[in-house]
Amino acid sequence: MTVAELFGGELMNTLALIAIAVAALYFARAPMRGLISSMCRALAQGLRFASQSLVDARTNLTARNREVLLAAGRDAAARMVEREFERFGDTVQRDLGQYPSLHQALAERASNLDDDYAKSTATAPSPPGWAEAVEAVAAVPAKADPVLRPVLESIHGSFKEAADEASEDYRKDCRTRHKHLNEMAPSWREALKLLGEVKTRLETTNSRAASVDQHMKKYEEISAGTDRAAAALQSSALVQFFVAGLVLVVAAGGAVVNFHLIARPMSEMVGGNAFVGSFRMADIAALVIILVELSMGLFVMECLRITNLFPAVSALPDHVRRRLAMVAFGLLFSLACVEAGLAYMRELLLQDELATTALLRGDGIAAQTSFLWITTAAQMGMGFILPFALTFVGIPLETFVHSMRAVLGWAAAGVLLTASFALKLLARGFDEGAEVLTQLYDVVIFAPLWVEKRLTGEDSGKAKTRREAPQPVGAKALMKDVEERLAS
Amino acid sequence: MKKRFLSIGVVAAMFATGCSEPQAHNTGVYMLIDTSGTYTEEVHQAQQIINVILSRLEPSDAFAVARVDTGSFSERDIVAKMHFDDRPSVTNQQKRQFRETIDAFVGNVKPSSYTDITGGVLQASEFLTEKNTGRKIIFIFSDLKEDLQEGYIRDIPLTLDGFDVIALNVTKLRSDNIDPREYMSRINAWRDRVEDGGGKWQVINDLESLDVMWR
Structure with a gap:
């Protein structure tokens, strides 16, 4: 058998196989088209159903998010209102609690003013009762009777004296009045000052009341579940999430510094080459100390009611809470002291290692630097202070945890929406894909299809059908028809 | 029910801790x-290398220095050995003591008549296997020219699975200069022996590379 014969035989076999396959596909055309169409339709429907389910889930999740957000906002607003009322109560107690004494002081000042005013009233000098007699005497000519002259002069003198005395009395009276008026000035000033104080206190009370009103309004809005309140809460939660996250990152930096301060000396206690898995035991011990410090800090914050992460702690009686706070603080203080000691030890170990390395290098004993105490003191200070500084992590942590619920809810809703869109897109793809696959199927069996068309004359039939089909009515045809009708 | 959970927990903990070899x-x-x-003249360079190695070793590591002489498969050839404590401060003291021992050895070293490197490698593998350290390194500070006394049998396969064997300061002999193939064949012969034994072979002539290797 030659090579040509061999390949010719194989080619014929292949062609025969292709022909049989094409024929089989041609005969199975109708059921295969149905199968492709049904399969794609079923897949598309399934995907649409899944997409709709995701949309429903997203709707439910969004509603749930909104409920949770509003509930959290309502709690926060209620706490704020409660706190504002407490502040308002304190303000009223402080500013208006002393109002009776203030009022009494003002009444005393007013009474004093009344008295002084009454005392300063001008008393008109009493008119002389014998003024007419005096006028008559005065009308007597001076030199008419020498006997009368001394009498008249005596009367004149008496009048003059009486007038002088009256003038003196009047002047004295005026001086006393002026003195009383002068005494009124401090009372006026005191009264003005007291009135100013009253005004200030009332203004403070008013501003505090306005603040309470504002918080009450916010609380009412949240309670009513308005869209505005929900949007404000969403925005607020997002901002709080990122701000708290930023503060936590900073705190994590502090924790890392703290870790490096105590990790090396820890190897002196738990061994320098002990491992748990692939982690050094010394590193784990240092990490545990830092985490215990963080826990103690959180407990202190909880017991002081600055944070509210553990409802069980908040629900404890006050005296138990105070004791717990003292215990937590005591442990924190002890651990801070331990850290300071470890930081000191770290410096000693470092110096020892440097000295050994210098000796091995042949540099001799390294000289002690004079400013070494600064780094030692700084390390000890950091070792002592950082645990207390990390205590305040509780505040951003609480905010982060609370706002994370809302942020994760939005993220999940976004993912669901995206997935729903993708599924819908895929469903649409399957819809179109059914047609494409059918066409591809026809391409594969184009030869028998062509033969079928030639034999059945489907093309000529179609052309005929197209010719017989009513032509679309155009504007020209319509005009022509109208003209013919009018002519007839 | 609680007991069942407890027993499951205990078993899980045993699996986590006990079953896997630490x-x-x-x-x-x-x-x-x-x-x-x-080659005895090179011993001062060996001293420097020992100091570099000492400075790189950490708590719980083990270190031994032995001389290669006529018959090196012997504990008597170990100049100094130390299994460092797991506390860094104690380790530093031990390093200083080790250095003093090496200094004393370097000051009184006497040249030997023969060179039994294979015996030294066998002793090293025995020592390090006994110490059961995580990483095992054998440094050979030599020109790798073995010269055995008559009667010593060293044509035996080495068992160096998991060992790093590093030849240091492999100096060229006068005959190597005449025919460098001798030098090449010497190194290749040792590479083959070590790699056949399951170890990793490396030659470091630039001692700065040694410092890089430790990093």
Whole structure:
């Protein structure tokens, strides 16, 4: 058998196989088209159903998010209102609690003013009762009777004296009045000052009341579940999430510094080459100390009611809470002291290692630097202070945890929406894909299809059908028809 | 129910801790110093290398220095050995003591007549296997020219699975200069022996590379 014969035989076999396959596909055309169409339709429907389910889930999740957000906002607003009322109560107690004494002081000042005013009233000098007699005497000519002259002069003198005395009395009276008026000035000033104080206190009370009103309004809005309140809460939660996250990152930096301060000396206690898995035991011990410090800090914050992460702690009686706070603080203080000691030890170990390395290098004993105490003191200070500084992590942590619920809810809703869109897109793809696959199927069996068309004359039939089909009515045809009708 | 959970927890903990062999993370180093003939003059360089190795070793590591002489498969050839404590402060003290021992050895070293490197490597593998360190390194500070006394049998396969064998300061002999193939064949012969034994072979002539290797 030659090579040509061999390949010719194989080619014929292949062609025969292709022909049989094409024929089989041609005969199975109708059921295969149905199968492709049904399969794609079923897949598309399934995907649409899944997409709709995701949309429903997203709707439910969004509603749930909104409920949770509003509930959290309502709690926060209620706490704020409660706190504002407490502040308002304190303000009223402080500013208006002393109002009776203030009022009494003002009444005393007013009474004093009344008295002084009454005392300063001008008393008109009493008119002389014998003024007419005096006028008559005065009308007597001076030199008419020498006997009368001394009498008249005596009367004149008496009048003059009486007038002088009256003038003196009047002047004295005026001086006393002026003195009383002068005494009124401090009372006026005191009264003005007291009135100013009253005004200030009332203004403070008013501003505090306005603040309470504002918080009450916010609380009412949240309670009513308005869209505005929900949007404000969403925005607020997002901002709080990122701000708290930023503060936590900073705190994590502090924790890392703290870790490096105590990790090396820890190897002196738990061994320098002990491992748990692939982690050094010394590193784990240092990490545990830092985490215990963080826990103690959180407990202190909880017991002081600055944070509210553990409802069980908040629900404890006050005296138990105070004791717990003292215990937590005591442990924190002890651990801070331990850290300071470890930081000191770290410096000693470092110096020892440097000295050994210098000796091995042949540099001799390294000289002690004079400013070494600064780094030692700084390390000890950091070792002592950082645990207390990390205590305040509780505040951003609480905010982060609370706002994370809302942020994760939005993220999940976004993912669901995206997935729903993708599924819908895929469903649409399957819809179109059914047609494409059918066409591809026809391409594969184009030869028998062509033969079928030639034999059945489907093309000529179609052309005929197209010719017989009513032509679309155009504007020209319509005009022509109208003209013919009018002519007839 | 609680007891069942407890027992499951105990079993899980046993699986987590007991079933898996704790992996050693320490390093064992055995350094062979060739003291034969003129190579004795290089011993000061070996001293520097020992100091570099000492400065790189950590708590719980093991270190031994032995000389290569006529018959090196013997504990008597170990100049100094130390299994460092796991506390860094104690380790530093031990390093200083080790250095003093090496200084004393370097000051009184005497050249040997023969060079039994294979015996030294066998001793090193035995020592490090006994120490059961995580990483095992054998340094051979030699020109790798073995010169055995008559009667000593060293044509035996080495078992160096998991060992790093590093030849240091492999100096060229006068005959190597005439025919460099001798030098090449010497190194290749040792590479083959070590790799056949399951170890990793490396030659470091630039001692700065040694520092890089430790990093």
